[in-house]
Amino acid sequence: MELDRVAAELEGLEETIILRLIDRAQFHVNTRAYRAGESGFSGEPESSLFELRLRHHEEMDAQFGRYRVPEERPFTSGLPASRREVVLRGWEPRVSSYDAVNLTGAIRSSYMDFLPRFCPPGDDAQYGSSVEHDVHALQAVSRRIHYGAFYVAEAKYRSDAEGFAEMIASGDVQALAARLTRPEVEERVLRRVRAKVEHIQAGANPSVRVAIPAEVVVEFYSRTVIPLTKEGEVRYLLGRER
């Protein structure tokens, strides 16, 4: 449980996020898929197609045990219980409930804000494919943010248990956030993400695959992924049971 291993895991999740965003960008923005009451899904007059897909997917995933894994936090509530046991790969976070750190609301709303910036504008009527890929992209982002929130925070805590315990006891959120911030690491992540977006797409035929702008992904990382990870780390530490 050292910071290097955790950082390596986070690095591996970068590809997944980038690839999921590229997958989604093969379809247009398709605003209609996000409008309540326009799902065209029988028996569901009030939801959007996106909401329905997300819920159905998470209902399935819940039965297969996805949310028994700390970093897999659901976007919807009232999900069915798991029907199988799940073996955790690592250490279990010290919180009463994993959902004590659940940032999916903020992840979803930020993702929706970014959508028109990495997908081609307009409507191609491919609503089903669009929302299918939205779910995968959101899950990838959520996994990265919650993995960081639990495991980066715990690794940092263990590197200076006394110092952190003091800040936690005093409830000093500002001090905690400052202590968790490492600008040089953030800069390195952003540079790496940019290079990966550019590299991955350089091999594709632009007349066949839609490319996404590297700076949009970098901005998504700097405005959403990194800050929400840090917010999750703070929440985790404040809720940490000793």
Next chain:
Amino acid sequence: MELDRVAAELEGLEETIILRLIDRAQFHVNTRAYRAGESGFSGEPESSLFELRLRHHEEMDAQFGRYRVPEERPFTSGLPASRREVVLRGWEPRVSSYDAVNLTGAIRSSYMDFLPRFCPPGDDAQYGSSVEHDVHALQAVSRRIHYGAFYVAEAKYRSDAEGFAEMIASGDVQALAARLTRPEVEERVLRRVRAKVEHIQAGANPSVRVAIPAEVVVEFYSRTVIPLTKEGEVRYLLGRER
């Protein structure tokens, strides 16, 4: 509806297949996930976890209308009806039922044969993630093969309707298969797939992401994807309604 546009679509699906195989390879072979009776899923004593995930996923997809799309053929039978209308992007194949061309049985069994060649050996207990990624990989492969079967075949038919009509009328499968074979195109596809596998993985950190051997993907294409596409083209043409 010309062959170039269809070929471009097939080319775009190469990335998807390669990326799904790489995703799956982040987990070990995990044989247990494919053994009947060892799913650990409550109320399902007889299936494997893989079968259950595939079925649950396809049951969801069916409700969202996936199988209303010609090239999306299901791996399981007895699926629920679609709960929404789906707008087809292109032309509708001239067959009484899309499942007149359904090669998923062969796709699944060939994929299973290849699995130990692109995933690390052994067991990491990540069964849920493994089968989740299997489903996505299988869907990507199926989409490519059935897209080719319907649309490549139709485009070729239209380029020489009389010649094809004669071969179809005489039921000469050998002649049809020969007429559909273009070795120089197949060679180009294989070279391109190899280059893509190498390129995509060159940007990743090998200590963080498991890489898959390019030659295994090339072999999967040459032994499975290309021949099954051609078999699907033959089936389509033999079942084609004039």
